[in-house]
Amino acid sequence: MTATIPAPRSSSSRPRKVNWEKWGWLYMRISGVLLLVLVFGHLFVNLVAGDGVHAIDFAFVAGKWADPFWVVWDTLMLWLALIHGANGMRTLTNDYARGRLRKVLLGAILVSTIVLILLGSLVIFTFDPCIGAAQGGDLAQFCTAKG
C-alpha cells in the first residue's frame, strides 16, 4: 500500500486564505491614485478657488454639504485616506515593532481608525445646517425663511 503525498504547495493541500498583504498592497496603489485627485481637488476648492481660505466658515461647509457631490467626495476622501494612512502605519509597525508592543500599537491604530471613520461619517451624514439657528446662528435667516 502506498500513501499519496500531495506535492508541497499544491493548491488542494492548502486552504485558500485571504492574502491581506497582497490586497493591502493593491489597496495602497489604487487609493493613492484616487486620493491624489480627491485631496488636491479638496485643497483647491477650499483654499484657492473663489475667495480662497477666507471663504471658509460654517456657511461654506453647509453650502458644500448641501450638494450630494461634495458629500460623496468627502466621504470617499475620509474612508480612503484614513484606511490608507492606517495601513501605512500598520506596515511601519510590522517593520519596526516586536512582540507585545506590536500588538498594542496595531490595536491602537485599528481602534483610532474605526473611531475616526465613524465619527467623520456621522458628521457628514447627520449634518444639520440649521443647528443653533434659533439662537441666531450663521444661517439663521436662511433657516427661518425655510421654516
Next chain:
Amino acid sequence: MAESAVLEGASAPADEAPIESFTVTLIIRRFDSEFDDEPRWVDYDVELFATDRILDALHKIKWEQDGSLSFRRSCAHGVCGSDAMRINGRNRLACKTLIKDLDISKPIYVEAIKGLPLEKDLIVDMEPFFASYREVQPFLQASGKPEKERIQSVAQRERFDDTTKCILCAACTSSCPVFWTDGQYFGPAAIVNAHRFIFDSRDEAAQVRLDILNDKEGVWRCRTTFNCSEACPRGIEVTKAIAEVKAAVLRGKPDVPKSDLVSA
C-alpha cells in the same frame, strides 16, 4: 634586433615620473568574538595608488600591518561575489571600488554588510541569505526531454537577461531596510533569482515560485526604497525585477514573450 630594442626603449623610458601614491586612512569595524563584546572601529594608514581598490588596501593591511584582519575574497575581480562590504556606508564589492572614486581627504569607513549575523571583522554568516535563495527554487524545472536543446527566441531570452547577472554577493539584500529589521523577508537577491526562472519561457514552475513569493514575507514586504538597485555591483535593476514579480503575482502569471520561432 635593433627594432625590438627601439620598442623596448619606447615602452619604458628611464626618466618617467614615478606614479603618485597617497596615504589613505581606512577605519575598519573589527570584531573578534573571543576578545570583543562589541565591534570596534580601528584605523589603519595605507600607502595606495589611485588605481588601487579597497581590496588592495585590505590586503596591504592584512599582509603588512595586522594579519588578524579577516575578510572574504576569492576571484578579486567582481565575479565571485565574496567581498561585498559596506564602504563609506554603501554596499560595494571591495574588488570593484577604486581609491580614485573615493574622497581620500577623509578616512574611508569599511564594515561588514548589515542584517546578517556578524562572525568576525568583515565576515558575516551568509546562511540565512542562501536559505532564502534556496527557498525560491532557483533551478530550471522543465518536464519534456528534448532531443538536443530547449529552444528559446531572442526576445524570450532577453526577458530575464538582467536577472541572470546576479553573483549572490548579498549587497542588495543587506542594503534593504526591511531585511535589516525582519530577517524573515526573502530579500531582493532571492526575488531576483526567482525572477530569473519565473520569466524563463522554458521553465514550468513559475506558479510555484509566484505562490512562494506571494506569502506574508514575500514581495509585498518590498517598500521600493531602491537601496538594492543602488547597491547591486552588477547593475541589475533589482527594484524593477521585484515590481515585475509583484505584477506577475497580481496577474496570476508572468508576461513571457510568445515564441516567434518558425517551428518549435
